[in-house]
Amino acid sequence: MERKTKINAEDGRQDLVITREFDLPLELLFRAYVEPEIVEQWMGTRVLKLENKKHGGYRFETSDPQGNVVFQANGTIHEFVPDSKITRTFEMENAPFGVQLEFLEFEKLTDETSLLSIHTVFRSNALRDQLLQLPFAQGINMAHNRLQEIVSKLM
Amino acid sequence: MNLRRDVFQAIADPTRRAILLLVATQSMTAGAIAANFDTARPTVSKHLQILTECQLIEPEQNGREIHYHLNPKKMKEIADFIEPFRDIWDERFNKLESVMKKYKTKK
Numbered sequence: 001m002e003r004k005t006k007i008n009a010e011d012g013r014q015d016l017v018i019t020r021e022f023d024l025p026l027e028l029l030f031r032a033y034v035e036p037e038i039v040e041q042w043m044g045t046r047v048l049k050l051e052n053k054k055h056g057g058y059r060f061e062t063s064d065p066q067g068n069v070v071f072q073a074n075g076t077i078h079e080f081v082p083d084s085k086i087t088r089t090f091e092m093e094n095a096p097f098g099v100q101l102e103f104l105e106f107e108k109l110t111d112e113t114s115l116l117s118i119h120t121v122f123r124s125n126a127l128r129d130q131l132l133q134l135p136f137a138q139g140i141n142m143a144h145n146r147l148q149e150i151v152s153k154l155m
Numbered sequence: 156m157n158l159r160r161d162v163f164q165a166i167a168d169p170t171r172r173a174i175l176l177l178v179a180t181q182s183m184t185a186g187a188i189a190a191n192f193d194t195a196r197p198t199v200s201k202h203l204q205i206l207t208e209c210q211l212i213e214p215e216q217n218g219r220e221i222h223y224h225l226n227p228k229k230m231k232e233i234a235d236f237i238e239p240f241r242d243i244w245d246e247r248f249n250k251l252e253s254v255m256k257k258y259k260t261k262k
Binding site (some may be wrong): 004005006007009012013018020022023024025028029031038039041042043044116126129130131132133134135 | 164179227228236237240241242243244245247250251252254255256258259261
């Protein structure tokens with residue numbers, strides 16, 4: 001499948017922009033962000049709270065099959081304009097990245113396609129780069145664990 | 156002949172990638188880094204030399220010891236480096252798209 005997501009993270013800056021074109025009408029794309037049961041399906045997390053309005057807030061939580069909480073995030077909604085934009089904060093709990101400010105913009109391209117752009121601002125360039133590095137480091141970790149499994153079977 | 160080091164070659168080696176991971180969270184001496192590997196100490200030194208030449212890690216004099224730490228700026232220059240992050244979002248958005256297509260046909 002063609003990958004349509006683009007990340008723009010310029011060197012030395014403390015923000016990044018994620019853009020993606022969807023084969024979905026704008027209304028459906030926006031619904032995917034506001035209806036808790038839909039958010040749960042594609043984010044793979046439980047939605048504890050989602051108040052789609054100015055001064056509203058949200059909370060997500062993910063547990064592993066054993067029931068241990070592995071991911072918790074929350075934020076406050078600052079601006080909510082249906083089919084157009086959401087401005088909110090995002091904070092991953094128990095993680096060293098701090099609070100981020102997110103500007104989500106939803107745009108109609110054609111009747112059947114739409115564009116989403118997420119502009120995320122971090123407190124510092126170092127924090128942004130740390131978050132960008134996370135999946136890379138996890139990838140190495142996973143490769144390492146696999147290697148360890150193979151080696152331990154040989155011994 | 157002094158060949159210029161290639162950063163992609165530097166991260167292509169699994170031991171060097173493991174070293175990058177080790178020094179990503181804290182500065183470490185060559186000895187402490189070498190303790191994580193079964194490879195001979197001079198081999199680890201060679202890896203550190205290559206990583207330093209590529210500026211992926213930076214040596215820092217700390218009293219009598221030299222500590223190595225990750226140079227995130229240089230790491231960022233590696234295009235591949237951002238790929239795993241992009242992959243995560245791409246997968247997530249693919250999921251969103253397929254979920255919403257179902258909602259579309261339901262109507």
